[in-house]
Amino acid sequence: xxxxxxxxxxxAYRGGLYEWLTTTDHKKIGIMYVINSFLFFLIGGVFALLxxxxxxxxxxxxxxxEHVYNEAFSIHxxxxxxxxxxxxxxxxxxxxxPLMIGAxxxxxxxxxxxxxWMLPLGGLLLLAGxxxxxxxxxxxxxSYPPLSEKLAQSSPGPGQDLWIAxxxxxxxxxxxxxxxxxxTIFKMRAPGMTLFRMPIMVWTMLVTSVLVVMATPVxxxxxxxxxxxxxxxxxxxxxxxxxxxxxxxxVFWFYSHPAVYVMVLPAMGMISExxxxxxxxxxxxxxxxxFATAGIGALGFSVWAHHMFTTGAVFLxxxxxxxxxxxxxxxxKMFNWVFTMFRGQLTFSTPLIFxxxxxxxxLIGGINGAFSAAVPIDFALQDTYxxxxxxxxxxxxxxxxxxxxxxxxxxxxxxxxxxxxxxGKIHFVxxxxxxxxxxxxxxxxxxxxxxxRIADYADPSWNGWNLLxxxxxxxxxxSILPFLWNVFISLRNGKIAGDDPWEGNTLEWATSSPPxxxxxxxxxxxxxxxxVFDARHGLVGHGGHGGRDEEEAPMALEEGxxxxxxxxx
Amino acid sequence: xxxxxxxxxxxxxIVAGGVVVLLIVIVALVFLSGAGQVLYPPKxxxxxxxEITQLYDIVFAIAVAIFVAVEGLIVWSVLRxxxxxxxxxxxxxxxxxxxxxxxxxxxxxxxxxxxxxxxWQSLNxxxxxxxxxxxxxxxxxxxxxxQWQFEYLDASGKHLATQTTPLAGDSGGGMAVPVGKPVYVxxxxxxxxxxxxxxxxxFKRDVIPGQLNHFEFTVDADxxxxxxxGQCAELCGTFHNAMHFDVVAMAPADFDAWLAKLVEKANAxxxxxxxxxxxxxxxxxxxxxxxxxxxxxxxxxxxxxFKNDDxxxxxxxxxxxxxxxxxxxxxxxxxxGGTEQNYQYSPLPPGTYTFICSIHPVPNMTGTLTVK
Numbered sequence: 001x002x003x004x005x006x007x008x009x010x011x012a013y014r015g016g017l018y019e020w021l022t023t024t025d026h027k028k029i030g031i032m033y034v035i036n037s038f039l040f041f042l043i044g045g046v047f048a049l050l051x052x053x054x055x056x057x058x059x060x061x062x063x064x065x066e067h068v069y070n071e072a073f074s075i076h077x078x079x080x081x082x083x084x085x086x087x088x089x090x091x092x093x094x095x096x097x098p099l100m101i102g103a104x105x106x107x108x109x110x111x112x113x114x115x116x117w118m119l120p121l122g123g124l125l126l127l128a129g130x131x132x133x134x135x136x137x138x139x140x141x142x143s144y145p146p147l148s149e150k151l152a153q154s155s156p157g158p159g160q161d162l163w164i165a166x167x168x169x170x171x172x173x174x175x176x177x178x179x180x181x182x183x184t185i186f187k188m189r190a191p192g193m194t195l196f197r198m199p200i201m202v203w204t205m206l207v208t209s210v211l212v213v214m215a216t217p218v219x220x221x222x223x224x225x226x227x228x229x230x231x232x233x234x235x236x237x238x239x240x241x242x243x244x245x246x247x248x249x250x251v252f253w254f255y256s257h258p259a260v261y262v263m264v265l266p267a268m269g270m271i272s273e274x275x276x277x278x279x280x281x282x283x284x285x286x287x288x289x290x291f292a293t294a295g296i297g298a299l300g301f302s303v304w305a306h307h308m309f310t311t312g313a314v315f316l317x318x319x320x321x322x323x324x325x326x327x328x329x330x331x332x333k334m335f336n337w338v339f340t341m342f343r344g345q346l347t348f349s350t351p352l353i354f355x356x357x358x359x360x361x362x363l364i365g366g367i368n369g370a371f372s373a374a375v376p377i378d379f380a381l382q383d384t385y386x387x388x389x390x391x392x393x394x395x396x397x398x399x400x401x402x403x404x405x406x407x408x409x410x411x412x413x414x415x416x417x418x419x420x421x422x423x424g425k426i427h428f429v430x431x432x433x434x435x436x437x438x439x440x441x442x443x444x445x446x447x448x449x450x451x452x453r454i455a456d457y458a459d460p461s462w463n464g465w466n467l468l469x470x471x472x473x474x475x476x477x478x479s480i481l482p483f484l485w486n487v488f489i490s491l492r493n494g495k496i497a498g499d500d501p502w503e504g505n506t507l508e509w510a511t512s513s514p515p516x517x518x519x520x521x522x523x524x525x526x527x528x529x530x531x532v533f534d535a536r537h538g539l540v541g542h543g544g545h546g547g548r549d550e551e552e553a554p555m556a557l558e559e560g561x562x563x564x565x566x567x568x569x
Numbered sequence: 570x571x572x573x574x575x576x577x578x579x580x581x582x583i584v585a586g587g588v589v590v591l592l593i594v595i596v597a598l599v600f601l602s603g604a605g606q607v608l609y610p611p612k613x614x615x616x617x618x619x620e621i622t623q624l625y626d627i628v629f630a631i632a633v634a635i636f637v638a639v640e641g642l643i644v645w646s647v648l649r650x651x652x653x654x655x656x657x658x659x660x661x662x663x664x665x666x667x668x669x670x671x672x673x674x675x676x677x678x679x680x681x682x683x684x685x686x687x688x689w690q691s692l693n694x695x696x697x698x699x700x701x702x703x704x705x706x707x708x709x710x711x712x713x714x715x716q717w718q719f720e721y722l723d724a725s726g727k728h729l730a731t732q733t734t735p736l737a738g739d740s741g742g743g744m745a746v747p748v749g750k751p752v753y754v755x756x757x758x759x760x761x762x763x764x765x766x767x768x769x770x771x772f773k774r775d776v777i778p779g780q781l782n783h784f785e786f787t788v789d790a791d792x793x794x795x796x797x798x799g800q801c802a803e804l805c806g807t808f809h810n811a812m813h814f815d816v817v818a819m820a821p822a823d824f825d826a827w828l829a830k831l832v833e834k835a836n837a838x839x840x841x842x843x844x845x846x847x848x849x850x851x852x853x854x855x856x857x858x859x860x861x862x863x864x865x866x867x868x869x870x871x872x873x874x875f876k877n878d879d880x881x882x883x884x885x886x887x888x889x890x891x892x893x894x895x896x897x898x899x900x901x902x903x904x905x906g907g908t909e910q911n912y913q914y915s916p917l918p919p920g921t922y923t924f925i926c927s928i929h930p931v932p933n934m935t936g937t938l939t940v941k
Contacts, residue, residue: 065807065931066807066808066809066810066811067807070804070806070807070809138807139804140804144761144762144803144804146760146761146762146778147761147762147804147805147806151760152855152856152857153714153760153761153806153855153856153879153883154760154761154806239778239779239780240778240779243779244779244780245762245777245778245779245780246777246780279650279660280652280659280660281659281660281661281662281663282662282663282664284663284664284665284666285664285665285666285670286664286665287665288665288670288674310764310773310774310775311775311777311782312774312775312777312780312782312783313777313780316692316696317685317689317692320685320688320689320692321685324681324682324684324685325678325681327677327681328674328677328678328681331673331674331677332670332673332674332677334639335669335670335673338639338642338643338646339663339669341643341646341647341650342642342646342650343650343660343661343663344646344650344660345650345651345652345653345656345659345660346646346647346650346651346652347652348651356643356647359643360640360643363636363639363640363643364636367632367635367636368632370628370632370681370684371625371628371629371632373684373685373688374624374628374684374687374688374691375688375689375692376620376621376624376688376691376692376695376771377621377624377625377628377688377771379621379695379771379772379773379774380610380621380625380768380771380772380773382764382773382802383764383766383773383802383803384802443608444607444608447607447608447609447610447611448607448611448768449611449766449768449769449798449800451766451800451801451802453804453809453810454800454809454810455809455810456810456811457810458813459798537659
């Protein structure tokens with residue numbers, strides 16, 4: 001294959017710092033997204049550890065006062081959601097989507113660079129709150145008014161304004177990125193790449209981008225109204241002056257619930273690439289999976305008020321019904337994934353292990369969410385640690401495990417080198433144990449009545465679970481160390497990846513690792529959702545049965561075989 | 570599906586099956602041994618809480634069944650279908666199966682619709698309110714940063730008296746209710762959003778400024794004499810974590826006597842300021858005292874004319890503490906925003922003290938009292 005000219009000479013990314021700072025190459029921008037998001041993951045993680053350390057035992061020990069604690073968890077959540085999960089997934093999408101559809105780049109490369117550079121700026125604005133009098137935003141990542149208003153006893157300092165400015169910047173970045181993805185996916189697909197031959201990852205990025213483009217302007221309106229209230233004499237959310245406090249919650253969640261799917265759909269897309277490759281089978285129910293993804297996206301706009309069941313201001317049965325219904329397409333996906341592994345041939349490389357971690361943990365995040373969909377039960381659970389457990393099983397057990405599956409999966413494509421499998425497995429085991437130690441006890445705390453967002457607690461029966469959760473938090477932190485070490489040593493001495501180290505299905509594996517700036521010299525024929533698989537095996541995988549009889553040559557692991565079978569169309 | 574599945578050694582199937590069975594046994598043991606109790610709500614104390622507990626039973630049973638079934642399927646697939654060195658041929662390339670896909674769409678739909686219907690029925694009972702409010706005990710819970718006040722109303726909704734101090738313990742708010750009688754609660758806030766939450770009632774409701782929320786419950790008759798801990802459950806500012814209250818359940822006769830006493834106390838004329846005692850003036854506004862230093866003579870009683878200029882839901886008081894932080898005078902009842910009261914203090918030995926609002930122990934509500 002022609003791209004072999006660049007391989008195995010690793011790395012192929014040329015150019016110094018200036019080149020990286022000014023690049024419009026979607027691969028370099030994607031990698032910068034990943035690095036930037038990972039740095040904010042570490043920052044958000046430090047805040048999480050501070051919060052958990054404070055809660056390890058009753059009393060106020062670590063922080064000088066309760067307000068600093070409120071800042072810590074507010075910034076933890078804001079950083080993790082807006083500066084880690086959303087941009088990390090967008091960044092992996094940025095790297096993968098043009099490659100997966102056989103495009104040379106995103107549709108608007110400069111806009112792509114602009115989307116990226118808004119993120120570190122937004123992050124620095126947010127963190128700059130700590131340097132202002134009154135500290136950073138402390139009204140929670142949801143920043144409900146009147147608490148987030150500029151009242152003496154609420155949030156008088158500029159930290160809250162910086163929070164608003166940062167979120168508007170990050171939101172603008174998301175909208176630009178979303179439009180870029182949509183145009184890229186609709187207009188830049190290679191010949192033969194029909195919509196129903198697109199990889200699931202591309203489908204999930206497509207639905208995610210629709211959600212981003214439709215929902216993000218709505219939260220921006222909430223943020224602008226809040227800014228006007230705070231600085232320009234407005235009273236949108238001030239009841240004494242004729243405003244309505246709950247209005248903000250409606251507008252905020254109209255974005256922020258779909259944002260949950262923005263945070264989880266791309267991760268679902270990643271494991272939907274990983275599971276078939278490491279099971280040596282196609283995704284079970286490809287079209288059903290796509291419809292389920294679109295269904296989740298559509299239903300996602302009709303469930304926002306399930307965050308507001310206790311406000312007494314929303315029509316409960318409707319939002320309860322829609323929330324229950326959204327479990328159906330999610331369940332369809334779960335079965336699709338499990339049946340992809342069923343009767344497959346599973347290779348337990350790190351990407352697959354993280355994908356299985358996603359399945360086992362996201363399942364819990366779905367089940368414990370059903371409790372809150374039942375409105376009367378939510379009256380007990382809302383704003384307790386049960387909700388904290390639920391959201392972390394979805395966003396950590398789901399998104400973060402899926403994100404790591406994607407990161408381990410595409411690292412060879414990004415860098416040309418393999419990550420170490422042993423360290424990857426240590427990373428997984430520590431993170432899996434730490435995750436469950438941290439977040440499972442929060443179910444117990446929540447159902448026993450511990451509210452979230454409290455700096456101190458007085459019920460002695462909560463001490464043990466809190467201590468356990470704190471220990472788990474530190475195990476998660478430790479689990480990051482083998483990952484960082486792995487990246488560090490693998491970039492220097494890692495095994496050369498070659499074009500297609502995993503026997504992948506999708507087009508990114510038909511070019512060199514890392515790919516050349518223009519991505520492809522030539523493309524294999526695209527006659528299914530697995531063009532590289534087809535090029536390797538012929539069309540054995542079609543017609544509902546296959547395998548041994550049709551296959552002309554056994555698919556061995558040895559080098560060289562792929563080259564003879566490689567994409568030469 | 571493959572027409573000719575390869576013969577596999579049974580060892581993996583045995584291991585996988587064994588692990589799945591083990592998983593089921595562990596889950597069963599957890600619940601049979603009672604250890605599963607930690608995932609269960611506390612004992613319900615009201616009629617509404619009983620209702621929610623019954624719903625929880627059903628949801629929990631279905632949740633455990635789904636958890637075991639799907640995790641079992643995942644564990645089975647992972648352990649059973651490991652790729653072996655001799656697996657060179659591709660496995661059967663199954664793209665889907667319409668029948669099972671329809672089934673795993675239809676069955677979950679039926680399950681969630683069932684859950685929706687039973688939770689809706691339950692909701693209607695939990696949210697039900699007496700048609701005739703005169704048959705209920707009416708309480709207006711006033712939430713403010715960071716204290717609860719409970720205003721008792723007569724049958725027509727007119728103010729009787731307000732309980733501003735704790736009934737049990739030494740901080741937070743106190744709310745007395747009779748057992749076996751419907752209690753109708755309205756929720757008001759003048760500052761930010763709070764939430765009224767009592768874990769043993771399995772219930773919370775937001776207290777939203779500009780909006781009047783309400784709910785009703787009846788405490789079980791066998792709970793007379795019990796105290797239920799409650800807490801604000803919506804982040805409301807710096808001391809959100811300290812916004813506690815207690816609900817004290819009383820036999821109806823005890824409750825009537827308690828309420829009569831509260832009304833009597835509220836209507837009593839305040840004791841006159843002792844003649845000759847010096848009167849100091851302190852005002853609180855925006856959660857800050859207007860003076861930071863006070864001076865009085867040693868070993869003589871004195872009075873602080875305390876005015877609270879904050880909104881009505883925010884209460885303040887003035888405690889006097891020694892330099893080591895221990896409180897020397899704390900028996901001053903907190904007063905609501907918009908009211909004024911003469912706090913009388915007993916004589917103090919010479920020294921330097923701190924005067925502080927016990928509800929907002931922040932620098933802005935801390936000052937120095939010099940006694941000499």
